[in-house]
Every structure is written in structure tokens, then in C-alpha cells.
Amino acid sequence: MNSGLVSxxxxxxxxxxxxxxxxxxxxxxxxxxxxxxxxxxxGQIYATLERMQRQGLVDAVSRERVDGPDRTTFRMTxxxxxxxxxxxxxxxxxxxxxxxxxATKVTLALLTGDEGAAADYLRRQRQAHLARMRDYxxxxxxxxxxxxxxxxxxxxxxxxxADLRWMETAxxxxxxxxxxxx
Amino acid sequence: MxxxxxxxxxxxxxxxxxxxxxxxxxxxxxxxxxxxxxxTMSVGGGEIVAVTGASGSGKSTLxxxxxxxxxxxxxxxxxxxxxxxxxxxxxxSRLRRREFGVLFQFGQLVPELSAVENVALPLLxxxxxxxxxxxxxxxxxxxxxxxxxxxxxxxxxxxGQGQRVAVARAMVTEPVVVFADEPxxxxxxxxGEQVLAQLVRVTREAGTTVILVTHDTRVAAYxxxxxxxxxxxxxxxxxxxxxxxxx
Ligand SMILES: Nc1ncnc2c1ncn2[C@@H]1O[C@H](COP(=O)(O)OP(=O)(O)OP(=O)(O)O)[C@@H](O)[C@H]1O
Ligand SMILES: [Mg+2]
Numbered sequence: 001m002n003s004g005l006v007s008x009x010x011x012x013x014x015x016x017x018x019x020x021x022x023x024x025x026x027x028x029x030x031x032x033x034x035x036x037x038x039x040x041x042x043g044q045i046y047a048t049l050e051r052m053q054r055q056g057l058v059d060a061v062s063r064e065r066v067d068g069p070d071r072t073t074f075r076m077t078x079x080x081x082x083x084x085x086x087x088x089x090x091x092x093x094x095x096x097x098x099x100x101x102x103a104t105k106v107t108l109a110l111l112t113g114d115e116g117a118a119a120d121y122l123r124r125q126r127q128a129h130l131a132r133m134r135d136y137x138x139x140x141x142x143x144x145x146x147x148x149x150x151x152x153x154x155x156x157x158x159x160x161x162a163d164l165r166w167m168e169t170a171x172x173x174x175x176x177x178x179x180x181x182x
Numbered sequence: 183m184x185x186x187x188x189x190x191x192x193x194x195x196x197x198x199x200x201x202x203x204x205x206x207x208x209x210x211x212x213x214x215x216x217x218x219x220x221x222t223m224s225v226g227g228g229e230i231v232a233v234t235g236a237s238g239s240g241k242s243t244l245x246x247x248x249x250x251x252x253x254x255x256x257x258x259x260x261x262x263x264x265x266x267x268x269x270x271x272x273x274x275s276r277l278r279r280r281e282f283g284v285l286f287q288f289g290q291l292v293p294e295l296s297a298v299e300n301v302a303l304p305l306l307x308x309x310x311x312x313x314x315x316x317x318x319x320x321x322x323x324x325x326x327x328x329x330x331x332x333x334x335x336x337x338x339x340x341x342g343q344g345q346r347v348a349v350a351r352a353m354v355t356e357p358v359v360v361f362a363d364e365p366x367x368x369x370x371x372x373x374g375e376q377v378l379a380q381l382v383r384v385t386r387e388a389g390t391t392v393i394l395v396t397h398d399t400r401v402a403a404y405x406x407x408x409x410x411x412x413x414x415x416x417x418x419x420x421x422x423x424x425x426x427x428x429x
Contacts, residue, residue, distance in 0.1 A: 123419040126410075133403035141379045141404075157400055164399045168236070 008040070008048045013057065013076060013084040020061055020075035023049060033148050036156070049074055057083055102163065106170055115174055122171045126164060133160050200263075202227040202391055203248055203359060208257035208267075210243050217243040219414040220257070227358075230382060230392040232402035235411035241395045242363055244411060248393055249282055249361045250274040261359075279308045283352035283390075285362040285381075290348050291336040297323060298332040301351045308355065322350040326380055342373030349381050353388075360385060363395040371400075378404050 015026050023045045031039045049072075052058045057080035062073045076084070102125060109118035136153040139145050145153070201224035210218040217240045225231050225248075233241050246252035247259050250266045251274075259267040261281070266274055278284075283304075291300045301319035306312065323329045326346045336344050345365065352360050365381065366374030382404050385392050394405055402408050410420040 120419055123410075123417065126420050127408075127422050130399060130403060130408055133399060134405075137400075137403040140375075141382065157403065161400050 016076040022071045022073045119174050204260045208254040228389045230405045232405035232408045233395045239411045240414040281358045283357035283360040285352040285365045287364040287367040293336045297347045345377045359391045
């Protein structure tokens with residue numbers, strides 16, 4: 001059950017941990033706290049809440065009608081809290097297989113016999129990565145940024161940095177390859 | 183837009199005419215070891231430029247040349263309309279005292295002096311009287327949130343605190359250019375980040391130009407752009423087209 005992705009139900013449980021909310025609040029809070037994630041769709045939230053209600057993870061506490069559709073407020077059940085606690089404590093399997101578009105490109109460039117193109121690609125990719133890192137660094141140093149934005153930026157920066165280190169090594173290997181040739 | 187940003191935009195426009203600091207075809211060898219093999223690059227006023235590259239690629243050597251500490255064997259270094267690589271040691275050291283601030287990884291604070299005395303030192307050396315120098319030093323310590331350390335001596339400070347004092351010392355003369363060689367190289371990341379974030383904030387506010395040598399891309403990401411050195415030469419592809427040599 002550990003797919004490495006956060007399921008919508010765990011997201012919902014996490015957001016309900018601080019008190020009851022209706023679907024609209026959940027969407028707003030999610031999108032605000034996880035600005036780099038894909039925004040949650042209403043349909044997805046309501047479908048998830050319904051399923052979670054059947055599973056006994058959440059309860060509908062009130063329903064009000066404000067000229068228009070029903071607005072149901074949900075709260076986490078004891079079972080829901082237990083599920084959340086378990087999930088939060090669960091160690092995630094480090095991704096055993098990373099789809100690495102960069103490595104694939106370099107390998108394919110080398111297979112076509114074009115080391116120059118591979119090295120060139122790596123250098124330009126490096127530039128693009130660094131530009132992205134500058135964006136995240138700005139987010140991080142902006143006094144207006146929230147802690148969750150800073151944490152997300154730190155995470156992205158570490159990953160981009162890891163890519164860059166790989167590119168550095170790859171570049172050395174690729175240029176080494178060219179120099180070995182007569 | 184902040185005033186500093188507006189000033190920077192101005193200086194960007196100016197940079198197209200003439201850069202603040204530039205190296206042209208700079209060659210340096212230590213004995214028979216070539217360290218720089220013809221580097222041409224330029225920096226505009228108010229820019230924060232990271233110089234990156236592998237260990238031994240020549241980053242520190244380039245910084246020493248740009249700061250007028252080392253004279254290149256071949257090529258020239260210009261600051262404004264001065265060709266500083268052709269100037270005497272005395273003229274360059276006067277220039278450094280007045281216009282430049284330097285920040286290195288280790289051993290830059292005088293252990294026998296308190297934080298405030300360390301920060302006041304560059305002012306005292308350039309002839310400012312003790313009272314105003316101390317006042318200015320205290321102000322800078324305050325800006326970095328370490329006014330309470332004024333009377334501590336370096337051995338009593340943490341690495342991060344010492345490095346903040348060093349940044350204050352580099353800024354106290356309100357230099358036109360700050361040269362920093364791995365300024366956070368000896369710190370763990372969060373302390374390093376705080377020092378960097380402060381350095382970048384105050385230099386942007388003041389419109390100060392910064393040359394930041396680092397092998398760490400996360401540090402380089404604090405800069406406006408990156409100049410990549412590989413084997414004593416500018417890696418033009420990795421550096422990008424923005425650093426076309428100006429003639
Ligand atoms: N004082 C010196 N005497 C002799 N050789 C030197 C001296 N300083 C540097 N070198 C050599 O010059 C080359 C460039 O050195 P430099 O210190 O500029 O590299 P760097 O990019 O700053 O490396 P690092 O990231 O390790 O600090 C290296 O081969 C180095 O061994
Ligand atoms: Mg060095």
C-alpha cells in the first residue's frame with residue numbers, strides 16, 4: 001500500500017486533524033499549504049470524503065444549505081485518527097527506481113556516437129537546473145514565505161542539487177570518454 | 183520595486199556600456215602549474231555572481247585576480263576605468279581598503295579582539311577614529327542580529343556567529359564589491375544558509391556587487407547568475423550566453 005504517493009484520503013485526514021471542515025475548506029487549505037502540488041479537484045475531494053465515510057474514517061457532522069448546493073462539514077473519527085497516526089509514523093520506501101530522463105538522454109546521445117552533444121546537453125541542462133534552484137532559493141529567502149513553502153523549497157533544492165551532482169560526474173565521464181579516443 | 187532593485191536595474195543598463203569589474207584573457211601559473219588559462223568575464227554593478235567549478239579549477243585564483251590581490255601573468259583586470267592589474271601593490275592595496283570587502287572561509291577574525299573590535303578594524307586601518315568606527319561596527323552587528331556578541335571574542339563564538347561577524351566586517355566599510363571565497367564552506371547547512379541569506383539581503387539593499395566563489399550549487403543559487411570555471415577556463419556553455427565578453 002506504500003506507493004510513495006500521498007493518497008487523497010491521507011491528505012484529507014491530515015487536514016481534518018485540526019478540526020472539522022467542509023470540502024471547500026479542505027481544498028483551499030490543501031492548495032495553500034502545498035502550492036507546488038497539483039490543486040485538488042472538488043469532485044475528487046467529495047468522492048474521497050464519501051468513501052472515507054463508508055470506511056468509518058470520517059463523520060458528517062452538519063449539513064447547511066447556503067442558497068445552492070449542500071455544504072457538509074466533516075470530522076475525523078477515532079478510527080480516522082488512528083489511521084493518520086499510523087501513516088505518519090510509517091517509514092516510506094526510498095524510491096528504488098527513479099525515472100531518469102537525463103541519464104536516458106545522455107545514454108542515447110552516447111549510443112548515437114555524439115559525445116559532444118551529450119556534454120553540451122549536460123551543460124545546458126545544468127543551467128536550467130540552476131535557474132530553477134534560484135527560483136526556489138528566492139521563495140526560501142522571501143520573508144513572506146510560510147514554513148511549509150520553505151520546507152517544500154528545501155526539498156526541491158536538495159533534489160535539484162542531487163541531479164546537478166550527477167550531471168557533474170556524468171560530464172566528467174563523458175568528456176573523459178572523448179579524451180580517451182585517439 | 184525596491185530602491186535597491188531600481189538601482190540594480192539602472193546598473194544593469196549601465197553594464198551594457200561598461201562593466202564594473204572585468205577580466206580579460208587572464209592567465210596565471212603557480213610555477214609550472216597553470217591555474218587560469220585565459221579567462222574573460224565581466225560583472226556589472228550590483229550583480230551577485232557565483233563562480234563555481236570543481237576543486238582545483240581555478241576559482242580562488244580568479245577571485246584573487248579580480249580583487250587585485252594577485253597580478254595575472256598575462257591579461258588584464260579592470261575595475262571601472264582603472265586597469266588594476268597594471269597598478270602597483272600600494273595602489274591596489276589602497277583600492278582594496280577603500281572599495282573592496284573580503285570574506286574567506288577560515289581564520290579571518292583576530293582571536294585576541296572582541297567582535298566589535300574585529301568589525302571596526304577595517305575602518306581603523308583606513309584612518310577612521312575609534313569612536314565613529316565602533317559606532318559603525320555596532321550598527322553592523324545589530325543588522326546581523328548579533329549585537330549581543332559585541333564583547334565576545336572569536337574563540338567563544340560558534341562557527342555561524344563568527345561567520346556573521348566576518349560578514350559584518352566585510353560590509354563595515356560599505357564596499358563597492360564584496361569578494362567571498364566559500365564563505366559558508368565550514369558551516370552546516372542551516373547556519374550557512376542564514377549567513378548567506380543575510381549577506382545577500384544586505385548587499386542587495388546596499389546595491390553592493392558580490393563575487394561568490396563556491397563549489398556548492400545550493401550556495402550558487404543565491405546569486406543572480408553563475409560563471410563556471412573548468413580547468414582554468416570559462417565553461418561558456420555551462421555559463422550561458424549572458425556572460426559574453428565585453429570589449
Ligand atoms: N599558492 C599556490 N601554489 C601552487 N599552486 C597553487 C597555489 N594555489 C593554487 N594552486 C594550484 O592552482 C590550481 C587552481 O587552484 P585554485 O585554488 O584557484 O582552485 P579552486 O577552484 O579554488 O579549488 P578549491 O575548490 O579546491 O578551492 C590548482 O591546480 C592548485 O593546485
Ligand atoms: Mg578555492
